[in-house]
Amino acid sequence: MTIDSIEDMQNLLAGQGYVCGRALATVGFLxxxxxxxxxLEGEAGTGKTEIAKAIAAALGRRLIRLQCYEGLDAAxxxxxxxxxxxxxxxxxxxxxxxxxxxxxxxxLFTEDYLIERPxxxxxxxxxxxxxxxxxxxxxRTDEPFxxxxxxxxxxxxxxxxxxxxIKAPEPPIVILTSNRTRExxxxxxxxxxxxxxxxxxxxxxxxxxxxxxxxAAEALTREVVAFVQRLRGxxxxxxxxxxxxxxxxxxxLALDVVALSPEVIADTLGAVLKYxxxxxxxxxxxxxxxxxxxxxxxxGA
Amino acid sequence: MTAxxxxxxxxxxxxxxxxxxxxxxxxxxxxxxxxxxxxDAIRAVQVAGFTERADFYWxxxxxxxxxxxxxxxxxxxxxxxxxxxxxxxxxxxxxxxxVRGVQDEEQANPGAKRAAEALLDGQExxxxxxxxxxxTEAVEIDIDASLTAxxxxxxxxxxxxxxxxxxxxxxxxxxARMTLPIRPILSRRTMARPGPLPDWRRTLRxxxxxxxxxxxxxxxxxxxxxxxLVVLCDISGSMSAYSRAVLHFVHAVxxxxxxxxxxxxxxxxxxxxxxxxxxxxxRDVDAALRAAGAEAQDWEGGTRIAGAIRAFNRDWxxxxxxxxxxxxxxxxxxxxxxDGGLDKAMERLSLSARQVIWLNPLLRWDxxxxxxxxxxxxxxxxxxxxxxxxxxxxxxxAQAIGAARDAGDKPRYMAALRDQG
Numbered sequence: 266m267t268i269d270s271i272e273d274m275q276n277l278l279a280g281q282g283y284v285c286g287r288a289l290a291t292v293g294f295l296x297x298x299x300x301x302x303x304x305l306e307g308e309a310g311t312g313k314t315e316i317a318k319a320i321a322a323a324l325g326r327r328l329i330r331l332q333c334y335e336g337l338d339a340a341x342x343x344x345x346x347x348x349x350x351x352x353x354x355x356x357x358x359x360x361x362x363x364x365x366x367x368x369x370x371x372x373l374f375t376e377d378y379l380i381e382r383p384x385x386x387x388x389x390x391x392x393x394x395x396x397x398x399x400x401x402x403x404x405r406t407d408e409p410f411x412x413x414x415x416x417x418x419x420x421x422x423x424x425x426x427x428x429x430x431i432k433a434p435e436p437p438i439v440i441l442t443s444n445r446t447r448e449x450x451x452x453x454x455x456x457x458x459x460x461x462x463x464x465x466x467x468x469x470x471x472x473x474x475x476x477x478x479x480x481a482a483e484a485l486t487r488e489v490v491a492f493v494q495r496l497r498g499x500x501x502x503x504x505x506x507x508x509x510x511x512x513x514x515x516x517x518l519a520l521d522v523v524a525l526s527p528e529v530i531a532d533t534l535g536a537v538l539k540y541x542x543x544x545x546x547x548x549x550x551x552x553x554x555x556x557x558x559x560x561x562x563x564x565g566a
Numbered sequence: 567m568t569a570x571x572x573x574x575x576x577x578x579x580x581x582x583x584x585x586x587x588x589x590x591x592x593x594x595x596x597x598x599x600x601x602x603x604x605x606d607a608i609r610a611v612q613v614a615g616f617t618e619r620a621d622f623y624w625x626x627x628x629x630x631x632x633x634x635x636x637x638x639x640x641x642x643x644x645x646x647x648x649x650x651x652x653x654x655x656x657x658x659x660x661x662x663x664x665v666r667g668v669q670d671e672e673q674a675n676p677g678a679k680r681a682a683e684a685l686l687d688g689q690e691x692x693x694x695x696x697x698x699x700x701x702t703e704a705v706e707i708d709i710d711a712s713l714t715a716x717x718x719x720x721x722x723x724x725x726x727x728x729x730x731x732x733x734x735x736x737x738x739x740x741x742a743r744m745t746l747p748i749r750p751i752l753s754r755r756t757m758a759r760p761g762p763l764p765d766w767r768r769t770l771r772x773x774x775x776x777x778x779x780x781x782x783x784x785x786x787x788x789x790x791x792x793x794x795l796v797v798l799c800d801i802s803g804s805m806s807a808y809s810r811a812v813l814h815f816v817h818a819v820x821x822x823x824x825x826x827x828x829x830x831x832x833x834x835x836x837x838x839x840x841x842x843x844x845x846x847x848x849r850d851v852d853a854a855l856r857a858a859g860a861e862a863q864d865w866e867g868g869t870r871i872a873g874a875i876r877a878f879n880r881d882w883x884x885x886x887x888x889x890x891x892x893x894x895x896x897x898x899x900x901x902x903x904x905d906g907g908l909d910k911a912m913e914r915l916s917l918s919a920r921q922v923i924w925l926n927p928l929l930r931w932d933x934x935x936x937x938x939x940x941x942x943x944x945x946x947x948x949x950x951x952x953x954x955x956x957x958x959x960x961x962x963x964a965q966a967i968g969a970a971r972d973a974g975d976k977p978r979y980m981a982a983l984r985d986q987g
Contacts, residue, residue: 270615287624288624291614291624291625291628301606355778
């Protein structure tokens with residue numbers, strides 16, 4: 266499938282059940298066309314990781330995911346030598362009596378003993394074309410890894426001292442996500458197309474729920490979305506994302522709920538709010554008030 | 567992200583010129599837009615085409631914006647520029663001092679501002695009128711008051727006494743002597759030093775030098791890194807004697823890279839929370855303090871500790887407390903917040919931070935009274951509590967922070983609180 270316009274991009278993602286606005290589609294389209302990494306920042310649960318999955322599935326490319334964490338180093342991100350295998354090879358050579366130094370070295374540091382980690386895998390040709398490389402939650406790593414990434418992503422090549430330089434025949438589609446638990450350095454952002462993924466509007470969230478939880482009744486979906494949209498306006502420590510809305514709708518579906526009530530909300534609130542302070546805020550009449558407001562808003566529309 | 571580009575395709579239109587001008591306007595509005603980004607933007611617009619204004623907007627947005635807080639400035643600049651570039655040129659002259667007030671202030675001599683205010687008799691500067699635009703249109707275009715410095719909101723800013731040479735020397739001594747009250751954080755990253763972790767790679771390479779015989783087992787150990795520091799400083803009237811020393815301290819540790827704390831974030835609060843981190847990054851301590859004094863609007867006013875900490879939890883804690891940060895809270899704990907809720911806010915803060923150290927300069931043992939409800943609410947949620955220290959000087963402050971290894975005076979005061987019921 267070729268993508269020649271922003272509409273194509275939107276349709277492509279919609280085909281995978283990923284509903285996105287024109288803005289995000291534009292940025293995604295540009296990223297594919299210009300071969301630039303896409304830097305998505307936003308609150309947790311707004312669909313940043315999902316878009317990588319959707320693009321990979323729609324284009325029939327392999328998705329390679331690098332989950333970042335504090336202290337992530339080259340051994341777990343790029344490559345590592347398989348030392349156990351190398352030891353065995355040394356012992357075998359010794360037992361056979363021919364432990365020639367140069368020969369041993371040439372044999373030990375070959376691709377047979379190389380364990381490829383996500384970044385190196387992404388540089389390799391893959392069936393179906395260049396893979397989608399998802400570097401998830403980059404804000405969790407530290408600055409040294411960011412600096413390393415800067416180099417790897419500008420040339421799409423990795424140097425292994427014992428083997429030489431491995432260069433991607435075709436640059437992978439790179440998507441970086443950040444929850445903004447710290448600021449990622451501007452040098453890295455500058456090389457990417459930036460987009461802040463915001464909470465969706467009421468209509469868009471309805472579309473998302475139709476695509477993701479099609480079994481849910483229309484009336485319930487409307488109430489759920491209206492309630493969550495109201496909730497985002499409250500003074501909460503963590504506002505619920507789209508992922509929470511989808512989870513909640515699925516929970517309500519599993520419980521055979523047809524309409525929201527304060528009791529149902531109290532029972533299932535754990536699917537939407539993940540902090541005890543926030544859940545406590547909504548105890549008692551507070552849930553009833555928000556539900557009433559949400560319903561009033563629905564009738565007004 | 568390849569570095570080599572084909573030369574820009576020839577276009578007959580004036581679009582590349584306009585995009586370049588637009589980028590200049592953005593740069594003057596404070597966005598970090600370099601020439602590389604301009605080339606990208608032109609290329610991106612050519613790829614995306616511009617059949618629709620919204621597409622054009624988002625295409626440029628993707629290329630020029632890299633921080634959420636820049637989105638507003640971008641939106642405003644876009645709206646003004648693509649309506650009439652010539653008008654914007656004029657407007658920038660008016661907008662600049664507000665948007666980039668920081669840089670401008672740096673060049674101003676101390677006192678120059680007051681002199682100007684005195685001469686102008688507190689009058690507002692007049693908006694420069696655009697050259698070619700008729701008056702009616704200028705009225706129709708609502709000038710973004712949000713970007714201008716608002717005089718109504720200026721409750722009180724502060725001019726600090728400049729730092730003397732002796733104080734400068736003392737700050738250096740303080741930094742050299744300061745001991746940190748926290749253990750460094752063990753990173754998952756390792757380094758080539760003798761330690762408990764095996765270093766297979768170097769072991770194998772060493773053995774290869776001997777034809778495959780393993781003669782020594784090389785090990786690694788985990789690297790340690792200093793935690794980030796977040797300083798929350800009370801600048802209400804009752805704390806006024808201490809704010810200068812505290813800001814000097816924050817400035818000194820912010821600029822002592824690699825000597826203790828990794829990153830330093832600083833906030834002031836009185837009736838509202840103000841982030842002064844970027845001012846503290848300046849090399850010159852007087853300029854930094856002047857900027858901070860002008861930024862925070864609530865110097866020596868009332869105190870709303872609960873509201874300030876709630877605001878910090880909501881807007882900043884996830885962004886600055888992420889990587890094992892230590893919080894230093896400098897306040898007298900006399901909360902005047904009508905809404906209350908201090909204990910909830912403090913609990914949330916202590917759950918998000920690795921350690922909360924509270925320095926209370928005003929509280930002394932003999933003056934301790936049970937009616938201080940703020941103290942009652944805050945004390946259970948701090949890791950370490952220091953009272954009655956002389957932190958009006960840099961040295962006293964560094965000592966107090968350095969001594970916060972244990973719970974400090976917390977057990978004593980907690981016991982007193984229990985006795986009082």
